[in-house]
Amino acid sequence: MGVRAAVVVCVTSFLLGSLFTHWIADSLTLWKSPTNDQNLWTAATYYSIIANGPAQIQYAVAAVVLLGATTILWSLRDGRAGNLMFDGGSIFLFCTTIWMYSYSALPTIFTVFKDLPPHPKTDAVPQELQSAIFDLASNNLVCSVALTGVLGLQAGRFWAESADDDDEIESLKATPAPSRAKTPQTE
Template sequence: MGLRATVVVCTTSFLLGCLFTHWIADALTLWKPPAADADLWTAARYYDILETMPRWAQGILGAVVSAAGATVVWSFGDAQADNIMFDGGSICLFGATLAMYVYNVLPNIIKNFDSLPPHEPDAVVPQGIRTAVLDLASNHLMCSVALTGVLALQAGRQWVERSARQDAEEVEELVDEK
């Protein structure tokens, strides 16, 4: 596995791991419909904490996203037929994830969880927060599936490259024998 593939796989895995940490909140709402108010409040408190994460941590996350995106685009620059298919698909999936996060997830967190209203344990969740929590859970799931697709495409690329090398070696051995 080359350096570029290693960077893509490692950074994508890191981002996927970051999304998996949201499972704490998302599992409470996404997989148990209808979501109970207590579960929605728990998820809302989680997103409230996430919104107040230190800016340096957000910077690290941004750097990892930048490294992953730049490396996927760099790999696409080889313009080999097998790379175009696998890296083109990776770019589409990575770009879709980035767009989903920038245009849906981040604005949702900033707008709805900047300051969570105080509530009693048995209080009914306001419709705006209920919708925001459910949307975040759905968006995180879509981003996770897309990043898993990036990993699958990169694995496919490595498999094709290894098979091509093995085929070339076999042909070379046959030519040497004759």
């Protein structure tokens, strides 16, 4: 596996891990039925902690995203058919994740959850907050599936390239070495 593919896999795995940490909140909303107010308040509190967290964490994640996007685009520059197919799909999925998270998830986190009002866990959750919690959980799920697709495409690329390398090695073994018969020299 090349360095570029390794960087893409590591960045994608890191971002997936970051999204999987949201399972604490998302599992209470998307996967529990019926959803009760206590679960919704727990999810809202979790996202409030993220919204009020240190900015350095957000900068670090943004740097990792930039590294991944740059590496995928750099790999696409090779122009080989395998790169165009696998990296083109990876770019589409990676950019879909960036777009969805940048234009939907992050604004929701920083506008809705920045100043969460104090509340007992037994209070009814306002409808706007419920909607934001469910939308955010859905966005996290879509982003996780898209990043899993990036990993799948990179694995497919690795498999295709290793199969090509195996075929090339076999064809070199099957080709007879050129004979070095001496030709008579004229005097």
